Amino acid sequence: MVVVAPPDTTGEERRVPAAEATRSHRRDELREFLMSRRARVSPEDAGLPGGGGRRRTPGLRREEVAVLAGVGASWYQWLEQGRDISVSPQVLDAVARVLRLSDAERRHLYLLAGTNPPAPQVVPGRADMCDGLRRLIDTWMPYPAHIMDPYYNCVMYNDAASLVLGMRPDTTQNCLVDFFTDPLYRSRSNSWERNARTVVAQFRAACAARPDDEGFQAVLAEVSASSPEFRALWAERDIEDQGQVRKELGHPLVGLLVVESTVMKVPARPDLMIVLHTPLDEANTAAKLEWLASPEGRRGAMYPVAG
Template identity: 80%
Template sequence: MSGGTLKSHRRRELREFLMSRRARVSPGEAGLPDGGGRRRTPGLRREEVAVLAGVGASWYQWLEQGRDISVSPQVLDAVARVLRLSNAERRHLYLLAGLNPPAAEVAPDKREMCEGLRRLIDAWMPYPAHIMDRYYNGVMYNEAAATVLGMAPGRRWNCLIDFFTDPMYRSRSRSWEENASSVVAQFRALCSANPDDEGFQEVLAEARACSPEFAALWERRDIEDAGQIRKELDHPLVGLLCMESSVMQMPVRPDLSIVLHTPLDEANTAAKLEWLASPEGRRGAMYPVAG
């Protein structure tokens, strides 16, 4: 699609989107008297949206018509408020208007997703899976993650801090040296995208204070997007495990990341993980590997 065609498509989508959102909001929902009469079309009129958003009627009409006008984030936010847009709809409005969208937020009705996420990682058994927040703090994990990666209830667990400070993980990870730079580069990318977030700064300060190796890698200023990392671990019961760790995100919960470990076709890893999850393997799993 050429630049001109794409721009024309966005303007058309912007017009249809604003009209459809405007039709959803009744005068009463917007705090206006309904006038007691029937409207020819449902929802708010263009002039009412303009007044409630604090913009000129002509300007809003031009916006809804998709004209090439100057648009600011503040004005779009005012329009989004009047039209009662969700965070996803607000981001969509920004994109259609040609602006960089605001950061994704967790919708209030999506904050309680723990049961669904628990089902997701439990369904990944017998392979390790866990969920962490934006600061790499552990949120939940499945049984395989406890057996293979040493995650345990009642223990404060941060994937970045533990990677550099847990001596058991360090001693049993054959891929530690290879992965360390990627772990730091991916965390730096998150910090750079959230420069005013104190949570990242707190984790960063702790990591720099407790690990000279982290501090040295941090000074290299490498940047990587989160993706996949190969992990090789020596488990005391089954020996070498070769896995691929994949970080995945759900747009509806941008504050969380799902980390799935997939066995590679090496060292008979899949069969070993299946054995560790069996009743016999559970009885023998007395020496978990940290991770």
């Protein structure tokens, strides 16, 4: 693939390979991004003496960024110019620190520099988003919804998740462990055998991204000790990304329910996953879920029913 570039000095159009055009665009973006971030940081913000005089350049000069980041002035100039130089994560982090980049800006710098960005982090100012997330899953009623942390620990769930999926306080509150050990959920899940392989493959993918994380190891130890079926599936080493999963449930009050679960992430809270269940056009599922969430359906759920 080629891209038509502006005419050269002879007035003729130049044809540039797409990859070269992409690199050129990225270099331009890197230069403009670093210059704009430098302009935001005053010498006083960076701990340098203001000097009292008027500066030609707003914010920090290139040389000042280089000194504060512990790199050579020429190297930083080449970085800002988008030259083809070797860039390490440690140096990019030093530049990001000097320029006071947010986590999103830091990852953007990595991308513009042609380096794999680090994993997103929780923004300190957005660490407490629970009220907003609670409103989100409650608004999803009468359909089930819940929120998990990276280890599949259930952070919160709406009433429909309790009525339909059997989520309740007296379980382990870990979605992986409960999938394999909760007899109530097992009795309602008509698609358990088919979905078990997917659940394990997705959890292995999450573990592989953070192999030294003790939180994953603790969950693995617990579910492995409790479920031979999990151990057998784990030994197959399947890997699968998070996505949509079809679930067929046999509810004791309304019979068959067919839903599709979708895992979603909020960039500001990369440590959480929102799992929304949507009714499919089968078995009159939407109407049944609405009835279960109604006062009449809730009264029916108060009485013990097998399963």
